[in-house]
Amino acid sequence: MSHPSLIAVDxxxxxxxxxxxxxxxxxxxxxxxxxxxxxxxxxxxxxxxxESLNELGIGQDVPAIICGMAGAAQGWCEAPYLxxxxxxxxxxxxxxxxxxxSREVCILPGVKQQSPANVMRGEETQIAGLIHLVPDFxxxxxxxxxxxxxxxxxxxxxxxxxxxxxxxxFAFLSKASVLSHSMPDDGWSDCAFQAAIRLVADDPAAVPRxxxxxxxxxxxxxxxxxxxxxxxxxxxxxxxxxxxRQYWLDQTVTLIGVSALCELYLTALDIxxxxxxxxxxxxxxxxxxxxxxQHQQDGIGV
Amino acid sequence: MSHPSLIAVDxxxxxxxxxxxxxxxxxxxxxxxxxxxxxxxxxxxxxxxxESLNELGIGQDVPAIICGMAGAAQGWCEAPYLxxxxxxxxxxxxxxxxxxxSREVCILPGVKQQSPANVMRGEETQIAGLIHLVPDFxxxxxxxxxxxxxxxxxxxxxxxxxxxxxxxxFAFLSKASVLSHSMPDDGWSDCAFQAAIRLVADDPAAVPRxxxxxxxxxxxxxxxxxxxxxxxxxxxxxxxxxxxRQYWLDQTVTLIGVSALCELYLTALDIxxxxxxxxxxxxxxxxxxxxxxQHQQDGIGV
Numbered sequence: 001m002s003h004p005s006l007i008a009v010d011x012x013x014x015x016x017x018x019x020x021x022x023x024x025x026x027x028x029x030x031x032x033x034x035x036x037x038x039x040x041x042x043x044x045x046x047x048x049x050x051e052s053l054n055e056l057g058i059g060q061d062v063p064a065i066i067c068g069m070a071g072a073a074q075g076w077c078e079a080p081y082l083x084x085x086x087x088x089x090x091x092x093x094x095x096x097x098x099x100x101x102s103r104e105v106c107i108l109p110g111v112k113q114q115s116p117a118n119v120m121r122g123e124e125t126q127i128a129g130l131i132h133l134v135p136d137f138x139x140x141x142x143x144x145x146x147x148x149x150x151x152x153x154x155x156x157x158x159x160x161x162x163x164x165x166x167x168x169x170f171a172f173l174s175k176a177s178v179l180s181h182s183m184p185d186d187g188w189s190d191c192a193f194q195a196a197i198r199l200v201a202d203d204p205a206a207v208p209r210x211x212x213x214x215x216x217x218x219x220x221x222x223x224x225x226x227x228x229x230x231x232x233x234x235x236x237x238x239x240x241x242x243x244x245r246q247y248w249l250d251q252t253v254t255l256i257g258v259s260a261l262c263e264l265y266l267t268a269l270d271i272x273x274x275x276x277x278x279x280x281x282x283x284x285x286x287x288x289x290x291x292x293x294q295h296q297q298d299g300i301g302v
Numbered sequence: 303m304s305h306p307s308l309i310a311v312d313x314x315x316x317x318x319x320x321x322x323x324x325x326x327x328x329x330x331x332x333x334x335x336x337x338x339x340x341x342x343x344x345x346x347x348x349x350x351x352x353e354s355l356n357e358l359g360i361g362q363d364v365p366a367i368i369c370g371m372a373g374a375a376q377g378w379c380e381a382p383y384l385x386x387x388x389x390x391x392x393x394x395x396x397x398x399x400x401x402x403x404s405r406e407v408c409i410l411p412g413v414k415q416q417s418p419a420n421v422m423r424g425e426e427t428q429i430a431g432l433i434h435l436v437p438d439f440x441x442x443x444x445x446x447x448x449x450x451x452x453x454x455x456x457x458x459x460x461x462x463x464x465x466x467x468x469x470x471x472f473a474f475l476s477k478a479s480v481l482s483h484s485m486p487d488d489g490w491s492d493c494a495f496q497a498a499i500r501l502v503a504d505d506p507a508a509v510p511r512x513x514x515x516x517x518x519x520x521x522x523x524x525x526x527x528x529x530x531x532x533x534x535x536x537x538x539x540x541x542x543x544x545x546x547r548q549y550w551l552d553q554t555v556t557l558i559g560v561s562a563l564c565e566l567y568l569t570a571l572d573i574x575x576x577x578x579x580x581x582x583x584x585x586x587x588x589x590x591x592x593x594x595x596q597h598q599q600d601g602i603g604v
Binding site: 116118119147166204205211216242243244 | 315376414415416418419420421449464465466467468470471474478479480481483506507508509510511513514515517518519521522523541542544545546547
């Protein structure tokens with residue numbers, strides 16, 4: 001392969017995505033690894049990174065830039081938060097250099113908000129990538145996932161943001177709660193999902209009693225597994241929408257995330273009377289990482 | 303001890319409570335066992351019961367009456383549901399006799415509701431005990447727990463009911479979610495609990511974004527573990543209250559459950575402008591089981 005010039009890594013709670021880039025930003029190779037903050041000790045990160053790069057035959061002279069939970073207090077090396085509102089071209093300047101590595105490894109900061117208190121690590125880099133792609137971007141970004149973020153962006157900066165634990169709650173309720181007996185497989189019903197979104201839009205307070213009803217509907221009314229799983233998803237996403245109403249009302253929301261999940265959010269936005277568009281997540285993340293690296297290098301050069 | 307006459311068992315999802323009673327209904331011995339529907343195969347129930355009774359030296363001639371999840375499809379032996387609205391003096395008549403046991407073992411039915419779909423197993427027996435104690439009881443019963451029930455009772459019957467998974471969600475969120483890092487111990491803050499109930503009463507839709515804020519408040523604003531845990535409890539119980547508003551509004555609610563949990567529900571009722579009283583759960587459960595057994599015996603005698 002042509003000469004590798006930069007290692008870009010999005011290192012999250014449960015895994016990492018690593019790209020090897022040439023000097024023009026082209027991807028030479030990429031790896032998805034199953035090791036993240038939740039199953040690594042701080043001292044493990046360096047070894048995991050070097051083992052991955054050894055497999056790809058990448059030398060010690062290629063620098064690495066990392067975003068995400070690797071920079072958390074329980075991660076590899078803590079990268080202090082930037083304080084919102086914050087411009088995102090400052091990400092590179094806020095990066096910290098990991099000590100005791102022969103390779104040059106830098107970790108980008110996350111962003112915190114004082115009131116209401118909130119934190120992000122990784123999403124800020126994706127938003128930086130979006131701004132690099134669309135410099136005059138102004139509006140709402142939603143990043144659906146384990147902890148979905150809703151972010152107000154203007155003038156190259158994160159203005160404010162909210163977080164909902166919708167993905168983590170869906171994983172628990174569908175796989176480990178009493179509701180799991182009603183959804184033994186991965187079946188899906190678009191109709192049931194849409195009906196649940198509508199139900200929450202009409203009566204947001206009903207969600208706590210509608211959750212157990214998913215189990216009861218199976219026992220009493222013989223609902224299918226596909227209906228049960230889609231109803232659970234619709235109730236939780238619908239509830240999230242009602243909690244962050246001031247973010248999407250009368251907006252066209254930019255969605256960054258796994259495409260299947262973004263499709264659900266598009267459906268919910270449509271039912272709620274708003275609209276959305278999806279941006280490809282890998283490209284945006286890479287853009288954010290490389291732009292931050294470049295900015296950092298320029299800074300060092302000054 | 304004086305001669306044992308009846309074994310009464312409340313057999314739930316995660317464990318059982320067993321009482322040995324004499325012919326006057328006095329408790330001669332009792333056991334709490336860690337084996338419930340979630341960790342027993344149907345073929346295990348009989349062995350677990352006999353091992354417990356062997357330890358107490360109880361002969362095969364003493365009959366047993368059981369309520370709860372032992373009667374579920376995944377339990378010992380399925381006891382079909384009564385259909386709400388249903389009188390509770392029919393519980394004994396609806397009991398099924400477990401086959402292939404040398405001891406006489408009967409399991410009481412649960413109650414199901416067609417629309418909105420709902421089910422209970424165990425709580426109906428506690429409510430039957432309440433009605434046995436207060437024959438003209440008329441009003442709302444709340445049974446806080448893993449799956450909290452809100453039940454409208456009149457004329458000796460369950461009229462309608464709702465279920466909220468508040469206890470199961472609290473257990474997951476406090477012990478296994480990202481929030482668990484913010485509540486490593488069992489600390490508690492009454493002020494934080496009350497503030498969370500008030501917050502939900504003012505803005506019920508906010509709960510999904512207030513959950514992650516518990517974590518963020520710890521990272522950004524240095525909230526204590528006690529505040530975090532009590533806030534989580536208050537958000538979930540407050541959310542439950544808003545979902546079943548039509549049950550407690552302008553009511554004095556009768557609470558049946560663990561006393562510490564009932565105290566939280568009393569506080570929430572007070573903040574919401576309603577009121578409550580607590581009934582001792584063991585006495586009520588025993589009353590329900592023995593009354594159902596007696597009714598069943600009378601029925602057989604007819």
